[in-house]
Amino acid sequence: MPQAAALTTLQLVQSNSLPALVQVEIEQLILRGELAIGQRVNESELATRFGTSRGPIREALRVLEESRLVRSEKNRGVFVREISIAEADEIYDVREALDQLIGQRVAERATPEQVRDLAAVVAEMDAATGMHDIKCYHALNLKFHDLLVDFAGNARLTETYRLLTKGLLLFRLRGLQDGGGFAVSNSEHKAVVDAIAARDGAGAGRLLRLHAAESRARMHRAAAATTSI
C-alpha cells in the first residue's frame, strides 16, 4: 500500500527533521551492507549523496554512535562498527534475560488476535522453509520477534531490545546469524506461541530465553565453521 508509505514519510518529514531522516537512511546503508564493516564513512560524501550539508550528517552520526552502529575516532572519522563474537556473546547474555521477560509478559497480556498474528507469522515461516526461501524466512523471523516485543506492552523494553538486537544485525552481514538449520528455529517459535496461547507466562519466558540461547549456539557453530575453513 503506497498510500500508507507516503503517509509515514510525510509524517517523518513533518515531525522529524533532516538529521532523523538521514539517520535512518545511513542505518539502512549499514544494515544493507552498502557501507562495509569497519569502513570509514565520509561526511562530505554522505552530504552530497543526501543533498544536505555536513551539519545534519554529523548529528545523525552521533545518534548512530550512541546506538553503537558506528564508532568515532577524534579527527579521524567514524567507522562502521565491527562486532566481535565476544561482544555478540555479551549482547546475547542480555538478550536472553530480556527475552524471558518478553515471553512472560506477552503470555500475560496478549489479546487473542495478537496470538493469532504470531501463529500466522510462524505459519508463514513454515511456508518459507518449505520453499527454502531463507531471505523471506529471515525477514519473517525479524517480524516475529518485533511483534513479540511489541505485544509485551512495554515501550522502554521495546526500545532496549531493539537497540540490542540492532547490534546483532551487524552480524548477519557476516553470515553468522542463525547460520543453517532454520527449520529447527521455527519449531522453537511454535513452542513459544503455544505457551503464550496457553497463558503460561513462566513457560513462555523459559522457552523464549531458550530460543535466544539456541540462536546464540547457532551463531557459535557458524563462526566455528567459517573460521576453521
Place this chain on the structure above:
Amino acid sequence: MPQAAALTTLQLVQSNSLPALVQVEIEQLILRGELAIGQRVNESELATRFGTSRGPIREALRVLEESRLVRSEKNRGVFVREISIAEADEIYDVREALDQLIGQRVAERATPEQVRDLAAVVAEMDAATGMHDIKCYHALNLKFHDLLVDFAGNARLTETYRLLTKGLLLFRLRGLQDGGGFAVSNSEHKAVVDAIAARDGAGAGRLLRLHAAESRARMHRAAAATTSI
C-alpha cells in the same frame, strides 16, 4: 590527587571532542536540576555558556535525546524529559530482569577482592544511615549498583543498565526515588552481598531482582504520599 584529575581531563580533551564534553556537562546540568524538568533548553544560551558555537551543542543534544534525557520537538526545541510513573514502571520492569542477571553473573565471576569492595560500600552505607546522611547514602547506593554491574563483566550489560537507570535518576529530582526508609534498603544490599560471597548465583540474582522490586514499591509509596497531600 590533582595530577590524576588533570590527566583524565587531558585524556578527555584529547580523545573526545567538544560535543562529548558538552554532553556530559549538560547531563550534569540536568541531573543536578539546574535545568528543570520540562524546561526548554536554549541552544544559544548553552553555546555562550560553554564558549562554543551551536553546532557542538546540537550534536550533544542529539546524543542526550537518544539516551532519553531530553525530548525534541521540531522547530520548537529540546526539553528536559519529564518521566511519568508509568514510564518509571516500565523501566523498573526491565531493570528487574537485568538485576537478576547481574546478581547471578557477579556471584559467578567476582573476585574475593571485589566482594570485599561491595561489602565495604555496604558498611559505609550503614555508617551513613547512622548519621542520617541521606545524600551520602544515595551516592553510595549509586556506587554500589555501579560496582555490581561492572563486576558482572559484561560491557554491553553495563551500558544497557546505565542507560536505563539514568532515566530513573530524573525521578530523584522529584524526590520519588527510594523515598524514605533507606535502612531497609541496605539490609537488602547485605543479603545480596552475602549470596555473592557464598557464590550462590541463583540466590544473588533472585535477591537483587527483589531489591529492584522493593525499590520500585518504595517509589510507588512515595508517589502516593506526595500526590495525596
Place this chain on the structure above:
DNA sequence: CGACTAATTATTGTCAACAATTTGCAATCG
C-alpha cells in the same frame, strides 16, 4: 473591553566557509 490579526522578536534548522588535524607522498639524510 475582548478577540482577532499583523508585525516583531526570538529561536531553531541549515548551510558554506574557515581552522585544525591527519594521512599519504616525496625528498633528503644517514
Place this chain on the structure above:
DNA sequence: CGATTGCAAATTGTTGACAATAATTAGTCG
C-alpha cells in the same frame, strides 16, 4: 637502501551567517 622529516591533499572540527518557523506583542476592529 631504509628511515625520517617536511610538504601537500584530504578530511574532520568548528564557526558565524542566513533562512524558516514558532512565540510574542502591539494594534485594530467589532
